[in-house]
Amino acid sequence: MTDGERRSTHEPIYRVVRLVSTSTESWEDAARRGVRVAAKTYPSPTGARVSEMDTLLVDGQVVRYRLKLELAVRVDRKRPSPVAGAAPVVVKRYLIVANQTLAGDVIPRLVAERAAAGPSEFHLLVPATRSKETQRLMTGVADPMSGYTVVAPEDLSVARARDREQAEQRLATFLVRLSDHRASLTSEVAGHDPFAAIANVLERSSFDEIIISTLPTSVSRWLKMDLPSRVERAFSLPVVVVHPPGQ
Secondary structure, X not given: OOHHHHHHHOOOEEEEEEEEEXXXXXXXXXXXXXXXXXXXXXXXXXXXEEEEEEEEEEOOEEEEEEEEEEEEEEEOOEEOOOOOOOOOEEOEEEXXXXXXXXXXXXXXXXXXXXXXXXXXXEEEEEEOOOOHHHHHHHHOEEOOOOOOEEOOHHHHHHHHHHHHHHHHHHHHHHHHHOHHHHHHEEEEEEOOOHHHHHHHHHHHOOOOEEEEEOOOOOOOHHHHOOHHHHHHHHHOOXXXXXXXXXX
């Protein structure tokens, strides 16, 4: 490992926590209250930025000041060493987003490569991608007399449940293949919107890199919705896109 790589490994990692704080006195008091209360959950925030501010008026008088704050919080990447008596190790965390590519070899190979490079933790996020049947029901078929789209709610509910069940089955089958990494791997199935699913995960956890495993450009819905660029812009994290080999 070079000196540059060693410094990079020990550089602190930060995450951004967004919150809304109010005060009946002033914006300054709202900012102080927001930082003070947030520090109970996120110890030692290192900086804060006001992203938005407004007031609530009653009869033309200010009765409440409101701020939207963004706090920079240092992320703890230290974990106990597997060697008794040794110093804690510093891990890198990876968020892997995949569904239909779970059956291939690209993700197991990627996990093995990242794990071999140093202590690592992985979270596998599986959005329940909409099936063609769900898409058809959501689009609906217009009634020729009224012009209204008629879809039985129970049919759509069943189709969505089936999409989630398929995602859960893919995930369960896939996890068997990664049994060697189960100690450093967590996973979940989420709703059909991959961007919203990623945002929800990032609200409660932090990562050094996001890896999106998807189908080739010609058939990938995620690429057609420009998911990688949207995620990179929104969360300021490096995003890597991988495809099944040969595609």
